[in-house]
Amino acid sequence: MKPERLDKLLASQGGETPLSRRDAKALIARGRVTVDGVRAKSAEQKIDPETASVAIDGVPLTLKTHVYLLLHKPKGYVSSTDAGDGPTVLELVPPTLFRRGLFPAGRLDKDTTGLMLLTDDGQFAHRILAPKRHVKKRYFVTLDVPPTEEMAKRFAKGVELSDGVCKPASLSIVGQNTALVTLTEGRYHQIKRMFAACGAAVVGLHRVAIGNLNLPDDLPEGAVREATDAELAALCESAAQDPTQDK
Ligand code: URA
Numbered sequence: 001m002k003p004e005r006l007d008k009l010l011a012s013q014g015g016e017t018p019l020s021r022r023d024a025k026a027l028i029a030r031g032r033v034t035v036d037g038v039r040a041k042s043a044e045q046k047i048d049p050e051t052a053s054v055a056i057d058g059v060p061l062t063l064k065t066h067v068y069l070l071l072h073k074p075k076g077y078v079s080s081t082d083a084g085d086g087p088t089v090l091e092l093v094p095p096t097l098f099r100r101g102l103f104p105a106g107r108l109d110k111d112t113t114g115l116m117l118l119t120d121d122g123q124f125a126h127r128i129l130a131p132k133r134h135v136k137k138r139y140f141v142t143l144d145v146p147p148t149e150e151m152a153k154r155f156a157k158g159v160e161l162s163d164g165v166c167k168p169a170s171l172s173i174v175g176q177n178t179a180l181v182t183l184t185e186g187r188y189h190q191i192k193r194m195f196a197a198c199g200a201a202v203v204g205l206h207r208v209a210i211g212n213l214n215l216p217d218d219l220p221e222g223a224v225r226e227a228t229d230a231e232l233a234a235l236c237e238s239a240a241q242d243p244t245q246d247k
Pocket of ligand 1: 107108109110112188189190191192193205
């Protein structure tokens with residue numbers, strides 16, 4: 001991980017009493033912050049959180065080396081770090097949580113809403129996304145026609161698409177034109193193409209869960225916050241599940 005400015009690093013630690021950048025600067029100016037036992041002289045001092053020991057008033061901090069953010073993605077944002085095709089989900093991240101190297105772990109279409117994970121930890125993202133981990137993603141889908149048991153059977157068998165047969169997926173009918181769909185893979189426009197193969201068009205798509213982590217109730221559309229330890233544990237647990245048990 002690249003070294004960060006000391007004030008930025010302190011302000012990105014989160015926790016129960018998060019510091020703003022201004023708080024961090026004030027603490028440094030008052031000489032209350034030490035780095036490797038030496039009083040920090042400047043907020044601009046570059047710190048490597050993996051090796052430095054930072055303390056406030058002599059109390060050592062366990063510096064977070066990575067950031068894990070949950071986003072309730074609204075429509076109109078692309079799941080990319082490149083703004084070639086419209087605003088990116090990174091634009092929704094408040095400056096206090098923003099880190100160099102942040103990227104969306106997985107993709108949702110521009111018009112899809114719901115739960116996304118943003119991180120600067122490539123290894124963690126790989127664990128959640130690697131196809132062999134079979135981490136389930138659950139979507140609430142609105143269709144132009146009522147979903148049918150016939151569609152559910154085709155999903156369970158594996159819908160054939162132009163790039164091959166999909167892994168079995170579950171479809172439960174929840175309303176007149178709505179269904180919950182659970183996938184264990186993430187192909188391009190997968191749900192839209194699976195329904196198109198069954199003669200239906202997706203008119204609304206919302207991701208409600210990644211593995212064991214549901215979209216939190218306290219995360220309104222467009223909001224970003226740090227994942228709690230329990231939420232990260234839920235994600236890790238989903239990635240650790242034995243795929244042979246994945247029904
Ligand atoms: N399937 C889709 O078609 N789009 C998404 O955004 C996610 C799954």
